[in-house]
Amino acid sequence: MIHETLQAIAGGMVEVVIDGILFGLQLSLLAVGLVLIFGLGGILNLAHGEFVIITGIISVVLISSGWNPFIAISAAIFLSGLLGLALDRTVLRPVYKLKGEMEVLVGLFVTLGLAFILEGITSYLFPGFYFSVRIPVETINIMGLSFRASALVSGLISFVSLYLLLIFLGRTMTGKAIRAALQNQTGSRVCGIDVERMRTLVFFLGGLMAGLASLAKGVASSVEPGSGLELTSYALIVGVVGGVRSVYGAMVAGVLLGVVNAIASYLLGTYLTLIILLGIVVVVILYKPSGLFAGGV
Amino acid sequence: MSLRSLYVPKPILIFFAVFAILPLISSNPYHVRIFTIVVLYASFVYAANIIIGESRQLFLCMSALAGISAYTSSILSLFFGINPWLTIPAGILFSAAVGALLSYVSIVRGLGEIFVAIVTLTFSLIFENVILGLRWLTMGETGLVTPVLWWPFQEIAGKRVASYYTILIFTLLVSILYANLVRSRLGIALRAIRSDRVSAEVVGIDVTRYNVIAASIGSGILALGGAFYGYFNGMVSPGVFSLSVDIAIILMLVLGGIRTLYGPLIGSVAIVFVLETTRGLGQLTLTFLGILLVVLILTFREGISSIIQRAAVKLSGQGQ
Numbered sequence: 001m002i003h004e005t006l007q008a009i010a011g012g013m014v015e016v017v018i019d020g021i022l023f024g025l026q027l028s029l030l031a032v033g034l035v036l037i038f039g040l041g042g043i044l045n046l047a048h049g050e051f052v053i054i055t056g057i058i059s060v061v062l063i064s065s066g067w068n069p070f071i072a073i074s075a076a077i078f079l080s081g082l083l084g085l086a087l088d089r090t091v092l093r094p095v096y097k098l099k100g101e102m103e104v105l106v107g108l109f110v111t112l113g114l115a116f117i118l119e120g121i122t123s124y125l126f127p128g129f130y131f132s133v134r135i136p137v138e139t140i141n142i143m144g145l146s147f148r149a150s151a152l153v154s155g156l157i158s159f160v161s162l163y164l165l166l167i168f169l170g171r172t173m174t175g176k177a178i179r180a181a182l183q184n185q186t187g188s189r190v191c192g193i194d195v196e197r198m199r200t201l202v203f204f205l206g207g208l209m210a211g212l213a214s215l216a217k218g219v220a221s222s223v224e225p226g227s228g229l230e231l232t233s234y235a236l237i238v239g240v241v242g243g244v245r246s247v248y249g250a251m252v253a254g255v256l257l258g259v260v261n262a263i264a265s266y267l268l269g270t271y272l273t274l275i276i277l278l279g280i281v282v283v284v285i286l287y288k289p290s291g292l293f294a295g296g297v
Numbered sequence: 298m299s300l301r302s303l304y305v306p307k308p309i310l311i312f313f314a315v316f317a318i319l320p321l322i323s324s325n326p327y328h329v330r331i332f333t334i335v336v337l338y339a340s341f342v343y344a345a346n347i348i349i350g351e352s353r354q355l356f357l358c359m360s361a362l363a364g365i366s367a368y369t370s371s372i373l374s375l376f377f378g379i380n381p382w383l384t385i386p387a388g389i390l391f392s393a394a395v396g397a398l399l400s401y402v403s404i405v406r407g408l409g410e411i412f413v414a415i416v417t418l419t420f421s422l423i424f425e426n427v428i429l430g431l432r433w434l435t436m437g438e439t440g441l442v443t444p445v446l447w448w449p450f451q452e453i454a455g456k457r458v459a460s461y462y463t464i465l466i467f468t469l470l471v472s473i474l475y476a477n478l479v480r481s482r483l484g485i486a487l488r489a490i491r492s493d494r495v496s497a498e499v500v501g502i503d504v505t506r507y508n509v510i511a512a513s514i515g516s517g518i519l520a521l522g523g524a525f526y527g528y529f530n531g532m533v534s535p536g537v538f539s540l541s542v543d544i545a546i547i548l549m550l551v552l553g554g555i556r557t558l559y560g561p562l563i564g565s566v567a568i569v570f571v572l573e574t575t576r577g578l579g580q581l582t583l584t585f586l587g588i589l590l591v592v593l594i595l596t597f598r599e600g601i602s603s604i605i606q607r608a609a610v611k612l613s614g615q616g617q
Contacts, residue, residue: 110591124584236418274422275427
C-alpha cells in the first residue's frame, strides 16, 4: 500500500513539477524587467508590479470600447513600455544626479511613492476589476498527463517573450550595447555607447516585459488592482535569488522558484510555501548576496 | 550616566507641555484618539531616527518589530491569564533581540543599505504570513482582541485620557533618550561611522557593536510603542502592523527632518493631520501618501525642522 501511495505521489509529482516550470516562466518574465532596470538604471523599481496592473486595465478598457482584443492587448503592452520610458525621462531625472548609495536609496523611495500613487488610483477608479484572458480549451493531455491549457499557453507566452529578449540582447547591435553598458558604464562610454540612451531603452524594455507578464498572468489567472506591491515582491524575490543585476540569473531563478513553489504547496500547503520562498531569499542574501546564478549579465 | 548630566532641552518640554494641555482643551473621544496616535507615532519616528537616521540601517520592518512585541505580550497574557504589564517586557526583549539579530547579521555579512532594506522587507512579509498562518494563536486576519491593560490613573481620568498620558510620558522619555543618545559615546561613534566607516574602524570604533546597539534600542522603543498601541487599540491584526505603517513613519521622519531632535514631533503631527483630513478619500489616501513621498524625497530631504532651525539662527544673528 505504501508502495502504491508513493507511486501516486510520484505520478502526481511530474505534473506538479511541469506546472511549477510553467508558473516559474511567468515569474521569470515578471522579474526580468525589474532586473534589467536595476542593472542599468541603478533603480530598484518598486512600481514594477503596477505596470503589470496598468497593462491589464488598459487592455480591458480598450477591448470594452470595441477594439480587437489582440490589438488592444498589444497596444496596452506597448503603452506599458512607454510608461517605463516616461518614468526614466521625468521623475527619475533628478535621481540620476545623485551618487552611489544615495541614488539607489532615493530611487527606491521615489518608485515606492509611485507604486502607492498608482495603486491608489487604480484601486479607486477600478474597484472589483480584473483582467483575464479565456482560453477556449480546458485541459490538454500530453503523454497521459493532463495540464490546464491556460497554464500551458501562459508558459508559452512567457517562454517566447524571454527567448525574444535573449535574442535581442545577444544578437542585435543595440542589445550588445545594452549588455556592455550593464557590465561597465565607463568602459562603454569610452567605446562610444550612449549610456543615457541605453538606459532609456532599458526602461522601455522593462515596461514592455511587465506588460507581457501581465498578459501571461492574465491568461493563467487574473490581474487585479491592489496586488501591485505583491507582484513587485515576487519579482524582487526572483531577482534577489538570481542576482539583482543578472537577466539570465532571473530567468533561471524564476523557473527554480516556480518548481520549489509547486512542490512545496503540493506537499505542505500554500501557507508554508510562501514562508519557504521568503526563507530562501533571506538565505541567498546572507550567503551569496550577488545571487545564485550571477555569472553573466 | 548620572541624572545630573542628563540633557533635557527646553523646547522639548514646551512641546510636551502643549501636548499635555490638549485633552483639557478637547476631551472629545475622537480628538483624544488622534492626539494619542500622534504621540505614539512620534515615538516610532524617534526609533526610526535612531535606526535609519543615526546608524543608517534601512529597516523596512519597523511595524513588524512593533507587532512582534504587541502579539507576544497579548498572547502571553491571554494564555497565562497574567497582567499585561508583566508580559510587556517579554515582548520588548523579543523584538529587541530580533532587531539586534537582523542588524548583526546584515553587518557581519556586509550587506549594503539596499540589501538591508530587502532583507527587512522580506522579514516584514514573513512576519505577516506567520501571523496569518498561526490562526489558532493569532486569529489570523480578523485580529486578536487584546487583554485589558490597566492604565495609571484611569480611575480618575478615564481610560482614554489615562492611556494618552501614559503614552505621552513614554514618548517624552524616548525624546529625552534620543537627545542624550546623540551626545553620548554611542551617538558620537555612530556619527563617526556615518561620515567615514573605514576611518572609524581604523581608530578602533567597533562598527558592529554600535550598530547592533542602536538597532536594539530602536527596536525596543518600537516594541514598547507597539505593545501600547495594541492595548490602546483593543486589538492587534496584521493590517495594524502593515508595511504602510513603515511608510508613514519614514514620511514623518523625512518631512520632520532626519537626525533632528524635533523632526519626529513635527513630522508625526503633520502626517497624522494629513492622513486624518484625507481619510474620506478612501483608496486615494494611498495616492496622496505616494505623492507626498515622491515630492518630499526629491525636493525636501533636509526636513522642516532643520529649516526652522536655520531660520531661527538667522533671526537671532548667531550663525554657527
